[in-house]
Amino acid sequence: MRVCIRTGQPAHAPKPRILPAPFWQNRAAHAHSGGAQLRQLRNSHGVARRFVINKSMNETGANDSQPERTGTNGSGSSTHRSPVLRGIRDALVLPAWIVGFSLLGVGSLAQDVGFPFGVAVLSTLLMWAAPAQVILFGGVAGGTALPLLAVAVSLSSIRLLPMTVAMMPMLRRPGQSLLTQLFVAHYVAVTVWIESNRRMPTMPEEERFRYYLGFANACLLVATTMTGIGFLLSAAVPLYLAAGLLFLTPLFFTIALIAGARTLIDQAALFIGAVLAPLFTLLVGPDFDLLATGLVGGTLAWLIGRRRR
C-alpha cells in the first residue's frame, strides 16, 4: 500500500495496488528490497515529482524479489488509463521491437527461399511462432518432404500447449464463447507469455483481458510489419546480419526468461531445461526431445519447488 506523505492518502486514488514493472524495467527492484522506502514517482507529465512511502510489499502475496516500482513513466496516471493503452505502451517500450527484428530475419529468409511476399507476412499473422516459421521456410528450402516438415513444425511448437493452458485461466471470462477463446489463445507466444505471466496475476481480473489484447496486438502488428520489411530488404541483408537477426530469438528468450524467473520453480525449470535438452536429443532423438525434456524437466522443477514450499 502506497501512501502520499503530503496528503496521507493512498497514492493511487481509485484502486491502490501493486503493479510489477515489466521485466525490462525492473532495475530498481533488485537494488531495494523490502522495508519502507522513499521513492520518487513522476506524474503524467513526467516533470513534477512527489514522494511516496512504500512499505511491506509482501502483503499482496508477491514474493520479495518481485519488482516494486509501480508501473512505468507516468505511473501516477497509469491507473486511470485504459488497460488496452497500457498494454500497447508496455509492448512498444521494447518487446514488440525485439520480436519485430527477429521476424525481420524470418521475412528475409522467406524471400531467400522463394516464397511470395503474402506468405511471408501471413506466416507471422497465422503462425506467430518464429522458430516454427524458420523451420518451415528452411525446411522447404532444404527440400524436406512436406508431411515430415509439418511434423517438425508441430513438434517445435509443443511449448504452445502448456503456455496456453497456463494462460487461459487468467483470461477466461464468464460467457466467453469457444471461438473467442481460440482467438485469444492465438496470441500466445513467448514474449506475450512471459510478460503477461508477470503482470496479470496482480492485475484486477476485469483489466487483464484488455491489457493482454493491447500488448499482444501491438507485438503482433509490429512483428507482421517487420516481416514484410525484412522480405523487401532481403537482398540488402548480408549473411552476418541475417544471422544476427535470427539470433535475436534465442538471445532475447534467454535474457527475458532469466529476467522473468522469480520463483525457485522457474529457476530450476530454466536450468534443468537447458541441461536436459541436449541430453534428450541424444537419448530420444531430435523429434521428441523437446516433449521429453518438458515433461521430465518440468516435473523435476515442480518437485523441487514443492519441497521448498
Added chain:
Amino acid sequence: MTAFEVAIAPLWPYLVLIMVGFLPSEVWRALGVVVSRGLDERSEIIVWVRAVATTLLAAVVMKLLLTPTGALAAAPILARFGAVVAGVGVYFLARRSVIAGVIAGELILISVTYFALA
C-alpha cells in the same frame, strides 16, 4: 499441367503455409484452450504446467543454439554460445537491463560471424 493446375499454382505456397505451418502449430493452442477448461489459475496443475512450459522454453533456446536453421547456422557455435553468455552477463552487470544484454549479445555474434565469414 492441366488448366486447373496452372490456375491453382500461385496458391500453392499459401496452401503449404496453412497445412504445414499454421495448422501444425495452432493445434497446440487450440488443445490448450480445451485442456485448460475449468482449471483455476491457482491450482497445483497450473503450477506444474507452468514449470513444464518454462522447461520447454529453455529447451527450445538450447536447440536453437545447438542446431540452428537458416542464416544463424553460418555463425560459429562458439560465437552463438559465447554471445548468449555475454548477453546474460551484461544484463546483470547493467543492473538487469534487458536491452543492454540484447545489444551486447548481438554485437558479439554479428562481429564474430563477420570475421569468421571474411
